[in-house]
Amino acid sequence: MLPLVALIAAIAIGGWVLTTWLRVKNGYPLDGAWGQAVYPRNSDETLERVKLLTSENAQLRAELGSIKDRLATVERIVTDGAYRLDREIESLRGPAN
Structure with a gap:
């Protein structure tokens, strides 16, 4: 046993x-x-690393927001009727010689 x-x-x-x-x-x-x-x-090194990563994350989020705003502006320009009309006129003119 x-x-x-x-x-x-x-x-x-x-x-x-x-x-x-x-x-x-x-x-x-x-x-x-x-x-x-x-x-x-949790050491001081770990806490410092978390602070740095948090700061970097905030910077990247701000940059992403800026890029989204710029993309929205570009989309608005591209879908604008005057832009479309200008492209059609340029295509009718033919290639530049």
């Missing part, structure tokens, strides 16, 4: 070690005995 209990305990411990290794390898946070995060810890 004792060897069976030892075998089951060894399999359980081996499984725990394997799952912990896989979680660390793939970047998943580890949980402590009471569910608190053990890994990765």
